[in-house]
Amino acid sequence: MATYLHQSIRSITRNICLAGILLIYTLPLSAQDLDVPYVPTPNEVVEKMLDLAEVQSDDYVIDLGSGDGRIVIAAAKRGASGHGIDLDPKRIAEARKNATMAEVDDKVMFKQQDIFETDFREASVITMYLLPSVNKKLRPRLLDELRPGTRLVSHSFDMGDWEPDQEVTLSSESSNRTHSIFYWVVPAKVDGSWQWSAENTTFNMNIDQKYQEIIVSLKDENGTSYDIQDKKLEGERITFQALNGNERFVYSGRISGDNIEGTMQHHSTNDKTVSDWSATRQ
Incomplete structure (x- = not known):
């Protein structure tokens, strides 16, 4: 009797775990993303990303997955305007607070949105620190919806077979590792x-x-x-x-x-x- 009861408990436990795993994999990507640890881009990498895109005062910068807002805020300190997109309300609140502290909240804003549903056509510069699979999923929209000449900068991850116009590496003292930065210019359709x-x-x-x-x-x-x-x-x-x-x-x-x-x-x-x-x- 005790052996049968022990086997039943193990079977029920195994089924509950399996159901939990299946639930995770059937959730929308955006819902899973909230469980991914937030890893901020080191400030020296942020500045190099903006240097590569040659961000100036007449640019509008959109950061996809903006976290604490540091990229958009750094762009605003160069005179640009822009906004950040993030799904996590805690990150949005933190970014808005940081913008106020940096005295650039008249140039930037932060929206709680799914990056796959947001409209980014007004951007002259797009910045990203997203997983390779997310970059590839976004790639068709970036090519089809952005104006030719829009600059894209990605921290760490590329765009699959869309080769970057530039790729640089940067050693960061704060993270104690080397970071890759990828840069593209959206091409016109000329075929x-x-x-x-x-x-x-x-x-x-x-x-x-x-x-x-x-x-x-x-x-x-x-x-x-x-x-x-x-x-x-x-x-x-x-x-x-x-x-x-x-x-x-x-x-x-x-x-x-x-x-x-x-x-x-x-x-x-x-x-x-x-x-x-x-x-x-x-």
């Missing part, structure tokens, strides 16, 4: 076929794009192919050079939807000219 006319000739360009990396091919109406060099996409700006024998065309433009407006330099053996460049996506 597709483009066309323009110059010097009585029609040009057709095709661009294949993966994040900020582009492959460019260019032909004119006569079927002549051009060798493409020094191509670069950064935010809403695109630059490249097209070579054909002794001729070099240097293109630089700003992308706006299905249009590119900029300049074209034409370098030949005996002459150099510059003219307006206007391309349209077909």
Whole structure:
């Protein structure tokens, strides 16, 4: 009898533990996050993140998972405005208190929200200290909803196969370890076929794009192919050079939807000219 009772108690205990584990894994991500220990970004890392993004007084900074508010507060001390997003009401209260103590509460605010539901389209700079899985889940929204040229800075964790424009490491005395910082500029969507006319000739360009990396091919109406060099996409700006024998065309433009407006330099053996460049996506 005693043995049977002992086995029953063990079985009931095992089932209760299993039910608890299943409950945790079926909770929404935001609800689980409250149980994750809060780890603040060291102040020297905060300053390096803001340096990388070149935060200035005309920037609007949004910190996703803002904790005690230190990143947004540090940005405000540089003259920027912004707000922090956090799900934990204790962190929100702490951040608001810290902003008041730093005398920047006229420039910043803190919202208790789920980062997957918040609207961050007004940001010129996004800062993050989130897990890799969260970064990857946010990545499509960051690429689709943010304006081209918006700067992103992440402490410790990358964005999967979206390679950073810069990556730096920083040794912190306060944490006694080395920290990685990743920086991206949101690229304009430039993939597709483009066309323009110059010097009585029609040009057709095709661009294949993966994040900020582009492959460019260019032909004119006569079927002549051009060798493409020094191509670069950064935010809403695109630059490249097209070579054909002794001729070099240097293109630089700003992308706006299905249009590119900029300049074209034409370098030949005996002459150099510059003219307006206007391309349209077909």
